[in-house]
Amino acid sequence: MSRIAARFKSLAAEGRGALIPYLEAYDPDLETSLALLKAMPAAGADLIEVGMPFSDPSADGPVIQAAARRGLKAGATLPGVLAMVAEFRKENAETPVILMGYLNPIEAYGYDRFCTDAAKAGVDGLIIVDLPPEEADVIEKPAEEAGLDIIRLVAPTTSDERLRYVLSHASGFVYYVSITGITGTRTASKHDLKEALPRLRAATDLPVAIGFGIRSPEQAATAASIADGAVVASVLLATLAETLDADGKATAETLPRVLEQIRDLAAAVRADVPAADQTA
Amino acid sequence: MADPVEHGITANQANSLRHGPDERGHFGGWYGGRFVAETLMPLVLELEQAYNAAKADPSFQKELDFYLRDYVGRPSPLWFARRMTEELGGAKIYMKREELNHTGSHKLNNVMGQILLARRMGRTRIVAETGAGQHGVATATVCALFGMKCVIYMGATDVERQSPNVFRMRLLGAEVVPVTAGAGTLKDAMNEAMRDWVANVADTYFLVGTVAGPHPYPAMVRDFQSVIGEETKEQMQAAEGRLPDVVVAAIGGGSNAMGIFHPFLDDSSVRLIGVEAAGCGLDSGKTAASIERGRPGVLHGNRTYLLQNADGQIDEAHSISAGLDYPGVGPEHSWLSDIGRAEYVGATDTEALDAFQLCTRTEGIIPALESAHAIAYAAKIAPTLPKDTLLVVNISGRGDKDIFTVAEHLGVKL
Numbered sequence: 001m002s003r004i005a006a007r008f009k010s011l012a013a014e015g016r017g018a019l020i021p022y023l024e025a026y027d028p029d030l031e032t033s034l035a036l037l038k039a040m041p042a043a044g045a046d047l048i049e050v051g052m053p054f055s056d057p058s059a060d061g062p063v064i065q066a067a068a069r070r071g072l073k074a075g076a077t078l079p080g081v082l083a084m085v086a087e088f089r090k091e092n093a094e095t096p097v098i099l100m101g102y103l104n105p106i107e108a109y110g111y112d113r114f115c116t117d118a119a120k121a122g123v124d125g126l127i128i129v130d131l132p133p134e135e136a137d138v139i140e141k142p143a144e145e146a147g148l149d150i151i152r153l154v155a156p157t158t159s160d161e162r163l164r165y166v167l168s169h170a171s172g173f174v175y176y177v178s179i180t181g182i183t184g185t186r187t188a189s190k191h192d193l194k195e196a197l198p199r200l201r202a203a204t205d206l207p208v209a210i211g212f213g214i215r216s217p218e219q220a221a222t223a224a225s226i227a228d229g230a231v232v233a234s235v236l237l238a239t240l241a242e243t244l245d246a247d248g249k250a251t252a253e254t255l256p257r258v259l260e261q262i263r264d265l266a267a268a269v270r271a272d273v274p275a276a277d278q279t280a
Numbered sequence: 281m282a283d284p285v286e287h288g289i290t291a292n293q294a295n296s297l298r299h300g301p302d303e304r305g306h307f308g309g310w311y312g313g314r315f316v317a318e319t320l321m322p323l324v325l326e327l328e329q330a331y332n333a334a335k336a337d338p339s340f341q342k343e344l345d346f347y348l349r350d351y352v353g354r355p356s357p358l359w360f361a362r363r364m365t366e367e368l369g370g371a372k373i374y375m376k377r378e379e380l381n382h383t384g385s386h387k388l389n390n391v392m393g394q395i396l397l398a399r400r401m402g403r404t405r406i407v408a409e410t411g412a413g414q415h416g417v418a419t420a421t422v423c424a425l426f427g428m429k430c431v432i433y434m435g436a437t438d439v440e441r442q443s444p445n446v447f448r449m450r451l452l453g454a455e456v457v458p459v460t461a462g463a464g465t466l467k468d469a470m471n472e473a474m475r476d477w478v479a480n481v482a483d484t485y486f487l488v489g490t491v492a493g494p495h496p497y498p499a500m501v502r503d504f505q506s507v508i509g510e511e512t513k514e515q516m517q518a519a520e521g522r523l524p525d526v527v528v529a530a531i532g533g534g535s536n537a538m539g540i541f542h543p544f545l546d547d548s549s550v551r552l553i554g555v556e557a558a559g560c561g562l563d564s565g566k567t568a569a570s571i572e573r574g575r576p577g578v579l580h581g582n583r584t585y586l587l588q589n590a591d592g593q594i595d596e597a598h599s600i601s602a603g604l605d606y607p608g609v610g611p612e613h614s615w616l617s618d619i620g621r622a623e624y625v626g627a628t629d630t631e632a633l634d635a636f637q638l639c640t641r642t643e644g645i646i647p648a649l650e651s652a653h654a655i656a657y658a659a660k661i662a663p664t665l666p667k668d669t670l671l672v673v674n675i676s677g678r679g680d681k682d683i684f685t686v687a688e689h690l691g692v693k694l
Binding site: 061065109132157182 | 313
């Protein structure tokens with residue numbers, strides 16, 4: 001069983017959903033982001049998304065754009081991101097790591113070689129924002145051979161008919177983009193999420209994680225209870241950005257503040273009864 | 281005698297270069313495509329259906345023809361450039377006068393087609409990206425004409441160097457949003473327009489200005505621009521009784537070039553030359569020549585030649601012309617380059633400035649800096665060609681917007 005499947009299975013047995021925090025590789029530098037990655041499981045991360053910085057993140061809001069710029073400025077490359085995951089895997093064999101990013105750096109790396117190297121580094125799945133199933137033939141075969149899941153995004157605009165098509169190309173889990181928009185902007189209401197989930201459940205047996213616009217512990221708890229997981233990204237990157245000095249360098253506050261926020265999110269997700277809903 | 285028919289197409293059609301892209305939106309099986317976030321996929325598919333339906337509806341073409349004639353001012357003339365021809369002493373130079381269109385460039389051909397389509401689709405809000413501001417002005421113009429809300433994304437650098445066009449757009453009622461990300465040029469404006477679209481899917485139509493982006497944009501924009509080449513073919517027939525020998529056009533995203541090339545793709549005697557902006561020189565590291573100095577990759581919804589580093593990060597382009605300052609190119613051009621049907625060359629900032637003055641001085645036509653790149657290459661090869669060679673250069677826009685930039689480079693204070 002893959003790490004991703006094993007993790008969702010054990011969480012289901014616990015009767016709770018997953019907290020899936022996001023970090024941008026090399027933000028604001030390799031050392032800090034690697035230390036953050038290593039500390040995330042103990043802070044309550046059940047799965048981790050690692051952003052691969054790209055020069056033109058056209059589906060992302062200002063917060064992730066800025067993080068990607070910091071990462072690139074710090075020298076992020078795809079081989080560097082894979083080396084970072086490999087370093088993490090020396091200490092952690094259980095927590096699934098999903099790489100999230102855009103297609104062009106992967107195409108430049110070479111699809112076969114990338115899938116082989118990513119699996120070797122200990123990557124479990126890929127989310128490629130600008131690769132719809134219509135174009136995914138370039139990577140599906142090498143990913144499957146390497147044992148990498150291709151995690152599919154589905155959106156409120158995805159029709160029932162299209163949902164079946166998209167999910168026929170999905171593995172690992174399904175990432176429900178809960179709003180129409182870019183990352184870190186709007187937030188879906190509990191009502192909207194409750195309406196959306198049965199449609200997804202009817203179309204797939206894969207676990208469903210909700211992302212885009214989850215900011216507070218309450219929202220994370222709601223999403224993780226309605227679905228099987230909550231992805232939290234922009235709000236963590238915003239906290240990280242707040243702790244940087246005037247030159248954009250990490251400070252003594254950077255790691256503690258981000259980890260504290262993850263602990264708060266994890267506590268809410270793990271609470272027996274989800275905290276009072278503030279989004280309905 | 282009828283052609284044998286297979287899969288609904290005749291053998292003659294199958295041999296044509298004019299039937300791309302395939303149903304996935306790929307040119308030559310690799311370039312183009314639909315590389316967008318899932319949120320946008322249903323919209324892109326809906327657009328394709330709506331465009332196909334419009335294309336098959338004679339009333340749509342009739343409506344478009346009406347606006348092209350009475351509002352845009354088509355057909356545009358094909359002008360024999362006598363003094364430039366004499367000065368250069370070689371090929372007979374004709375100019376396709378797209379700068380005479382309403383709003384001063386070829387951009388309105390495409391914008392008029394897409395705004396009619398957006399209206400058919402019931403959209404009420406238009407977003408667009410712009411580099412030099414020509415596409416932004418054209419879009420703001422049709423939005424004023426039809427009373428639609430209009431938001432134009434423009435790189436902050438371009439807002440500065442194209443201030444007359446910014447003022448025009450605002451007069452026309454558009455909201456112009458300066459984009460400060462990256463180098464603040466066309467690439468960054470395109471990113472921001474895509475972000476707007478994904479956040480406002482219900483009422484918004486993304487009016488792409490060039491033959492790039494996810495399928496069906498490259499094919500649709502090409503179709504709307506092909507009126508340039510179709511007219512050129514007829515006009516040259518009337519003037520000289522035959523096809524031109526050489527057609528030269530400037531390339532940023534490549535819509536004016538695709539528009540004039542496409543009707544000639546199957547006429548193998550016609551040399552098609554796309555002139556990219558070489559900036560400070562093809563090997564200076566400050567260039568916008570995506571085909572000559574880039575390699576294939578994926579950006580802004582399509583696979584095409586891109587200026588990028590070894591890690592697949594997109595480079596900043598450089599050109600004196602804001603309209604050509606883009607690190608990619610339309611996917612059909614990438615394919616035409618690979619199969620050798622069209623040639624792609626470069627003209628530098630300096631060559632474009634020289635050509636800008638040559639055209640103004642000899643023909644009394646102030647060309648856009650974009651078009652000046654095409655003129656520069658035409659002027660370079662014309663003297664090497666026999667006097668009976670018919671060379672058409674596409675004057676895609678007029679240069680009034682560029683006089684400040686040109687004055688600055690010539691050391692003149694306005």
